[in-house]
Amino acid sequence: MTEALDISMCDWELKNNNEEHHTDLNGVDRLIIRRGQPFTLILHLKSGTFQRGITTFCLIAETGPDPSEECGTRATFSLTDTIDKKDWSASVSSSYGKTVSLLICPSPKAPIGCYSLTLDQGNRQRLGEFVLLFNPWCKRDTVYMEDEEMRKEYVLSQDGLIYRGTAAHFSVLPWNFGQFESGILDICLRVLDENPKHVKNPGKDCSGRRNPVYVTRVLSAMINCADDRGVLAGNWTGNYTNGTPPSKWSSSVEILQQWKDSLCSPVCFGQCWVFAAVACTVSRALGIPCRVVTNFSSAHDTNKNLLIEFFYTVEGKDVSDDSIWNFHVWVESWMARPDLKPGFDGWQVNDPTPQEKSEGVYCCGPVPVQAIKEGELTFKYDAPFIFAEVNADVVRYIKLSGNRTIQIGGSETRVGQCISTKCVGEDKREDITHLYKYPEGSEKEREVFEKANHHNKLKERGQEPGLNVQIKVSEDMKRGNDFPVFAVVTNNTQSAKTCRLMYYAQGISYNGKLGGTCGLEEIPDLQLSPGEEKRSSLTLSYCNYKSVITQDAMIRLMALLIDSETKEFFRETRTIVLENPEIIITILGEPKENCKVLAEISLKNPLPEPLENCTFSVEGANLTGGKTITKMTGSLGPRETATVEICFTPTYVGVRKLVVDFSSDKLINIKGYKNVVVDK
Structure with a gap:
């Protein structure tokens, strides 16, 4: 019988191991490793000597409150000559005197999850703990991603850009994901532990964490609080008195820290891009490649018939159940899908915004992007709902007396436009619409709709014979200015026409909810000769629109044209986004690691009235220490410029985003960012 090793100390080689496993940005105060990749452990002995081929012992790795071999939450493995990367394994890489190096x-x-490691020589000695994450660098891991630049963007990058606005006018929101900031990984693991499946059956839940499909579905439910102790409470009312307006956020770090500090009470408030950004942070922290995706003109099909039906009164009031959001934001996670037939690995849609229940819970996905493109609506999970968001057809009706309806013409509204995400390695927009759908009108697109049992595809409509109404806008639509918009009516017939034209503007939220009216023009007796075109102008003045626009700074224009003789209706809508002022950020000097640096930040008030309670808030991963730096400047007169200087200390070399938010009483949540190149 060999002499047992008497271990005095266990050296986890924290710096080297964490660097090798791409987890060093989490710090080097504990071991954080990835699946399928070896790490080094050095045993320092008080007594005894390791003798190769003679000395034997087992190692036991355990996770969860009730670990078991059956659930895969306990692994017991002995020393072998070489490690086996297909399973838990260990070998001695070297031994000298009183030290033994294990691989x-x-x-x-x-x-x-969180693991303990125990050495068993007949009597057990606990060596310590480590955290195990998914591994996109390991070919045997189901989240393996081959391209290194993609891994840098979708796993390691701590900041990014989120696209909002409309398909005709993008706006860019810089976001601090901050997945490697101090304490964030522990909070992300806490999110998993707070999910109802873990509370009900922790052993089964921990076992499920081997599968990224299971984990992303749990995250889809836990980022919102509709059914559980989730991270964020949604709010689309416009009243954010008891919390933070969704448009105020620009970082997942503050949200996750607030959730932890409040003992897992939901953080108030979020909307789709906030839910998606936090989900992206948690996914990247756990090792799942993830990106934020924006779908412009996103359909919400309430009755699951793949058709968006809008109903209006004769005055043009919307009385529909279905809706089209100006944009909707979700996330894609990268993984293999061995549970599905071949061809559906790669990007998977999962949507943490609570919209509809899936298997009794407010969650959505994951479902392969390729399944959406191919119309495979039987695939797990929630394929029909996502398919409708990017493909549903749109029809419009006027409600008449006696419960009668008539379908109205006008240009077709297309859903699923300009599906967007940030480019790899660049601050540019990548259009990924082609990954979700075949080109409009193509033969392949028609095949997909037939497969999806969808036969309602409307013919693309341009200018057709008959009456036509279009909306034209000016190029200068800056917030604070007055500007004209136009309804252009054309008579493409051989006879004179008498029409009624109603043209008006309303505030609108990004999710399609209409607000108050800020402009109205009506011509009850519009005379049009054959082939004639007439233009009606409507001036949108700041004094009228300032009280009806929401945090999204959007205005919905609608023109309704009625043929007085035939009673035919023609309708055109367009959503415009007001241009916010630019935040100017200047870095003073050369940013160096662990050295203070100064930034000058300024903004010009674009409004014809003063701003009160002006505040600049600044943060950035590895720039501001996981905190938000705030500077208040008080009042700012009409068309005047506010300037502040902010000091921060970069802690890592590389390119980092400094994200700035400006808020006041009348102008809120204006965003800007600057890439900061940090040298040694």
């Missing part, structure tokens, strides 16, 4: 490899299929 240990976790299984590429092991559940992620």
Whole structure:
């Protein structure tokens, strides 16, 4: 019988291991490793000597409150000559005197989470703890991503850009994901532990954490608080008295920290881009490649018939159940799908915004992007809902007396436009619409609709014979200015026409909810000769629109044209986004690691009235220490410029985003950012 090793100390080689496993940005105060990749452990002995081929012991790795071999939450493995990267394994890489260097490899299929490691020589000695994450660098891991630049963007990048606005006018929101900021990984693991499945059956839940499909579905439910102790409470009312307006946020870090500090009470408030950004942070922290995606003109099909039906009164009031959001934001997560037939690995849609229940819970996905493109609506999870968001057809009706309706003409509204995400390695927009759908009107698109049992595809409508109404806008639509918009009516017939034209403007939220009216023009007796075109102008003045626009700074224009003789209706809508002022950021000097640097930040008040309670808020991953730096400037007169200087200390070399928010009583949540190149 060999002499047992008497271990005095265990050296986890924290710096080297964490760097090798791409987790060093989390810090080097504990071991954080990835599945399927070996790490080094050095045992320092008080007594005894390791003798190769003679000395034997087992290692036991355990996770969860009730670990078991059956659930895969406990692994017991002995020393072998070489490590086996397909399973838990260990070998001695070297031994000299009173030190033994072990090479240990976790299984590429092991559940992620917090582990303990125990050495068993007949009597057990606990060596310590480590955190195990998914591994996009390991070919045997189901989240493996081959391209290194994509891994840098979708796993390691701590900041990004989120696209909002409309398909005709993008606006860019810089976001601090901050997945490597101090304490964030622990909070992300806490999110998993707070989910109802874990509370009900922790052993089964921890076992499920080997599968990124399971984990992303849990996150889809836990980022919102509709059914559980989730992270964010949604609010689309416009009243944010008891919390933070969704448009105020520009970082997941503050949200997750607030959730933890409040003992897992939901943070108030979020909307779709906030839910998606937080989901992206948690996914990247756990090792799942993830990106934020925006779908412009996103359909919400309430009756699941893949058709968006709008109903209006004769005055043009919208009385519909279905809706089209000006934009909707979700996330895509990268993984293999061995549970599906071949061809559906890669990007998977999951949507943490609570819209409809899935299997009794407010969550959505994951479903392969390729399944949406191919119309495979039987695939898990929630394929019909996502398919409708990017493909549903749109029809419009006028409600008449006696419950009668008539379908109205006008240009077709297309859903699923300009589907967008940030480019890899660049601050540019990448259009990924082609990943979700075949070109409009193509033969392949028609095949997909037939497969999806969808036969309502409307013919693309341009200018057709008959009456036509279009909306034209000016190029200068800056917030604070007055500007004209136009309804252009054309008579494409061979006879004179008498029409009624109603043209008006309303505030609108990004999710399609209409607000108050800020402009109205009506011509009850519009005379049009054959082939004639007439233009009606409507001036949108700041004094009228300032009280009806929401945090989204959007105005919905609508023109309704009625043929007085035939009673035919023609309708055109357009959503415009007011241009906010630019935040100018200047970095003074050369940013160096662990050295203070100064930034000058300024903004010009575009409004014809003063601003009160002006505040600049600044943050950035590895720039501001996981905190928000705030500077208040008080009042700012009409057309005047406010300037502040902010000091921060970069802690890591590389390119980092400094994200700035400006808020006041009348102008809120204006965003800007600057890429900061930090040298040694």
